[in-house]
Amino acid sequence: MTSLEACVRESKARISAAASGERFASAFTPTAAFVILVACAIPILTLEARAQLQSTVGTQSVLQSLIKWFPLILFGPPREFGGFALNIAVSFLAMALGTAVGIVLGLGQISIHRPLRNLAWALTQFFRNAPWLVLLFFVMLLTPFQIRLFGFSIPLPGWLKASVGLSLPIMANMSEIVRGAVNSIPTAQWESAESLAFTRLQTLWRIILPQCVRRMIPPWMNWYAILTMATPLISIVGVNDAMTLTQDALSAEQRTDLLMPMYSLLLALFFLYCYPIARWTLWLERKYAVKI
Amino acid sequence: MQANAAWTPDQPIVSVRDVHKSYGKVEVLKGVSLDVRKGEVVCIIGPSGSGKSTLLRCINALVGIDKGSILVEGQEVHDPKLDKLELRKKVSMVFQQYNLFPHKTALENVMMAPILVLKRPKEEVEAQARRLIKKVRLEGKENSYPGELSGGQQQRVAIARSLAMTPDVMLFDEVTSALDPETVKEVLSTIRELADDGMTCILVTHEMGFAREVGDHIYFTEKGVIVEHGPPATFFKEARDPRTREFLSQIL
Ligand SMILES: Nc1ncnc2c1ncn2[C@@H]1O[C@H](COP(=O)(O)OP(=O)(O)OP(=O)(O)O)[C@@H](O)[C@H]1O
Ligand SMILES: [Mg+2]
Numbered sequence: 001m002t003s004l005e006a007c008v009r010e011s012k013a014r015i016s017a018a019a020s021g022e023r024f025a026s027a028f029t030p031t032a033a034f035v036i037l038v039a040c041a042i043p044i045l046t047l048e049a050r051a052q053l054q055s056t057v058g059t060q061s062v063l064q065s066l067i068k069w070f071p072l073i074l075f076g077p078p079r080e081f082g083g084f085a086l087n088i089a090v091s092f093l094a095m096a097l098g099t100a101v102g103i104v105l106g107l108g109q110i111s112i113h114r115p116l117r118n119l120a121w122a123l124t125q126f127f128r129n130a131p132w133l134v135l136l137f138f139v140m141l142l143t144p145f146q147i148r149l150f151g152f153s154i155p156l157p158g159w160l161k162a163s164v165g166l167s168l169p170i171m172a173n174m175s176e177i178v179r180g181a182v183n184s185i186p187t188a189q190w191e192s193a194e195s196l197a198f199t200r201l202q203t204l205w206r207i208i209l210p211q212c213v214r215r216m217i218p219p220w221m222n223w224y225a226i227l228t229m230a231t232p233l234i235s236i237v238g239v240n241d242a243m244t245l246t247q248d249a250l251s252a253e254q255r256t257d258l259l260m261p262m263y264s265l266l267l268a269l270f271f272l273y274c275y276p277i278a279r280w281t282l283w284l285e286r287k288y289a290v291k292i
Numbered sequence: 293m294q295a296n297a298a299w300t301p302d303q304p305i306v307s308v309r310d311v312h313k314s315y316g317k318v319e320v321l322k323g324v325s326l327d328v329r330k331g332e333v334v335c336i337i338g339p340s341g342s343g344k345s346t347l348l349r350c351i352n353a354l355v356g357i358d359k360g361s362i363l364v365e366g367q368e369v370h371d372p373k374l375d376k377l378e379l380r381k382k383v384s385m386v387f388q389q390y391n392l393f394p395h396k397t398a399l400e401n402v403m404m405a406p407i408l409v410l411k412r413p414k415e416e417v418e419a420q421a422r423r424l425i426k427k428v429r430l431e432g433k434e435n436s437y438p439g440e441l442s443g444g445q446q447q448r449v450a451i452a453r454s455l456a457m458t459p460d461v462m463l464f465d466e467v468t469s470a471l472d473p474e475t476v477k478e479v480l481s482t483i484r485e486l487a488d489d490g491m492t493c494i495l496v497t498h499e500m501g502f503a504r505e506v507g508d509h510i511y512f513t514e515k516g517v518i519v520e521h522g523p524p525a526t527f528f529k530e531a532r533d534p535r536t537r538e539f540l541s542q543i544l
Contacts, residue, residue, distance in 0.1 A: 192391035192450075195352055196405040196457065197380035206408065210395045 062261050069249040073242050073266070081159075082240030084269050087231040090163045090241070095224050097167035102174025109179040112200070120175065127172035132165075133233055139165035140237045159241075162234040170227055177219050181212035218285040225277045229270060242266055299366025305330045305492050306351060306383075306461055311360035313346055320346045322516040323360070328461070328509075333493045335503035335524075338513035339539060344496040347513070348463045351494070352385045364461065377409065384459035388466040390446040392438040398425065398449045399434040402456045410457070417456070424452040428482050444475025448482055455486075462486065464495035500543060504528055512536045 060068065076082020081089070108120030127135070139161055146155040185208050193203040235243035246266050250258060304327040313321040320343045328334050336344050349355045351362055353369050353376060362369040364382055392401050402421040406412050425434055428448035438446050447467055454462060464483065468476040480502050487493055487506050497503055503510055504524045511521040512533075520533045531537050 188387065188389055188391045189393070191354060192385075192387060193393075194354060195380060195385045196453070197377045197409045198405065202408055206404065207393050211393075 062257060065253060065255070065258055066261055066265055069246075069262070070265070072249065073245050074269075076240050076245065080240065083245050084242040086159055086239065087228070087234075087241050087243075088273070090159055090166065090231050090234060090239075091224070091228040093160075093163035094166035094170055094227055097163065098170025098227075099174050099220070101167070102171040103178055105171060105175035106178025106182070107204070109175060110182050124172045124175040124179075127168045128176065130169065132169050132230055133236065135168045136162060136165035136233055136237055139168070158237065158239045159234070162237060162239050165237075166227060166230065166234070170223055173223050174220065177216050177223075178212070181215045182208055184215060185211055214288045218281050218288065221277060221281040221284070225274045225281070228274055228277075232266075242269065301330050303366065304328055304363075305332075305365055306494065307361075307363040308347070308351065309361045309363075311347070311350060311362060312358045313343075313350060313355070314358055320516050321350070321357075324513070324516070324518055325360075326511055326518065326521070328492060328494060330460075330492055331490045332508045333487045333495070333506050334509050334511065335507035336494065336496045336511045336513060337498070337500070337503060337539075338511075338519075342513045343516045344513055345465050348385060348465050348494065348496060352383050352463060353379055354385075381410070381457055382459055383461045383463060384454035384457050385463040385465065386447070386450050386454050386467050388469050390438070390443070390450045390470075392446055392450055392453070394438050397435045397437055398430065398441065398452075401438070401449055402453045405453070406456050421452070421456060424455050425449070427455075427485075428452045429478070442475060443471045444478045447471065447475075447479050451479075451482055451486075461492045461494065464493065464497070466496050466498065468497070468499060498543070500528070500540075512539065514539070 072083060074084050076086060105120050105124055108116050109124060111117045111120070140158070143156060143161050143164070146153045148154075182204075189207060189211070190203060193207050198207065231241060232243035235241050235247070238244075243266065246262050250262055306326075306328040308324055308326045311321050311324045312319065324343070324347060326334070336347065338344055346355065350357050351364070351369065353374075357370050364379060367374065367379070369379055392398075393404070396404065399418070399421055402424055403414075403417050406417040406420070407414055422434065425431065428451055430445060430448055430452070433441060433445060433449075438449070441449065447470075451462075451467075467483075468479050471479065476499070480499065483493065483495070484502075484506055495503075495507075507524050509521060510524050510527040512519050512527075512531075512535075514535050520531060520536045521527070527536075528540065531540060
């Protein structure tokens with residue numbers, strides 16, 4: 001009964017595909033437990049180790065050090081914009097840029113003009129399959145430190161260029177999300193709109209895209225979470241983000257016992273920010289799956 | 293509406309002449325001709341895949357034709373210079389699967405095209421849409437979304453949506469095939485009322501009883517050709533072609 005087997009295998013595959021979202025969520029629960037444990041363990045370990053540490057090292061306890069550095073890692077040096085807040089700012093900017101250009105590119109992919117369609121497809125494929133870090137380096141190296149506009153020279157800060165760099169893969173993935181969502185709408189919708197004499201553009205804006213929004217939001221939010229977790233990449237190109245500042249703090253302290261707690265703190269920051277987004281995405285996915 | 297100067301209402305409102313249409317190598321229509329006069333109800337019957345939907349799509353210019361001519365009010369439908377908007381103001385189509393816009397309420401579905409396509413004022417369109425919803429007996433369902441309506445109710449909204457374009461000819465493509473027997477009646481009585489009001493209708497249907505009762509002329513298609521046609525009285529009783537007789541014996 002090979003056909004029966006094939007059938008069973010196929011349905012299993014489908015079930016596991018459907019459940020992958022679930023698994024994504026449940027995989028988070030152990031991770032969550034782990035990070036929260038580490039976060040809680042830090043002060044406890046510190047209490048126990050305090051006397052010993054203070055006698056041997058003769059400096060601040062781990063907890064004291066963490067507390068000392070925490071504002072810097074969160075908001076950057078005084079009177080400067082940086083730290084985790086900068087990661088979030090870069091994620092917002094890259095997402096906004098990538099989404100805007102990505103929608104245009106995605107609509108290009110479904111254009112009736114063949115050259116335009118091919119160009120949009122090629123750009124999408126190129127940026128979708130390029131390593132983020134390499135794209136980041138390219139943008140950092142290709143763009144000048146400042147641009148001249150109407151006789152003014154406007155400096156281009158590193159975080160701005162980094163945002164542009166990170167927006168490229170988002171753009172390409174957004175383009176695919178748009179293309180996929182538009183294609184998922186039955187052609188009968190196009191046909192009935194055409195028979196009512198709507199133009200192609202009217203059909204797209206008034207009938208097709210409004211139906212796509214619900215389908216696009218969960219994958220779009222998923223890419224936002226991925227982007228946010230990728231923002232520490234910008235530390236490599238010399239931006240004062242949370243990762244850079246954590247490393248600065250560690251090299252200032254020169255204490256190996258601080259390594260794990262400091263990085264755990266960084267992980268916890270990202271986790272506390274991204275985990276609710278992942279949960280929210282999942283909730284929206286379920287909600288929309290039922291509705292339509 | 294700019295009708296062709298040569299056309300007068302005593303001539304056929306729709307005139308199909310020797311239409312050929314292929315999808316790739318498959319010839320779906322092999323020289324179809326038919327005439328529909330103003331106010332007439334023409335029913336097209338025939339086995340699955342005989343090209344009935346394709347014929348309606350050609351009349352509405354949703355697909356092009358390879359050979360022949362289709363005149364609506366004396367205007368060639370497949371003239372590349374023809375303004376499709378002008379055609380679709382005259383000819384409106386209702387589909388088997390209703391194809392309502394799921395993100396819009398029943399009322400909005402009816403109002404959309406007159407506002408966006410015909411650019412008519414909103415208040416006037418809304419008043420007309422409410423009248424049409426009443427006409428298809430869906431009062432109180434104005435603010436329901438298609439997902440909240442039964443198949444028969446959705447189909448009647450679709451008919452109202454087509455009527456909102458104030459067409460001269462309505463095309464119905466198996467509009468009751470997706471419905472359960474109970475709701476078929478509601479939709480058929482809506483179409484019957486339209487026919488009684490003098491609307492020109494071309495309908496593809498499997499409802500033989502309905503075709504016999506409402507139809508002025510019946511066409512039987514098979515494999516892309518019209519095998520036989522005639523008024524229902526003679527068509528259903530004295531079909532000459534053996535293919536027609538076999539089809540009728542299976543379905544009746
Ligand atoms: N877009 C298309 N591309 C290719 N072939 C098509 C297309 N549309 C229809 N056909 C083919 O043309 C033939 C006639 O199709 P059509 O839908 O007109 O038949 P029909 O008489 O309406 O049948 P039914 O009663 O099942 O609706 C079929 O063989 C079908 O496979
Ligand atoms: Mg059909």
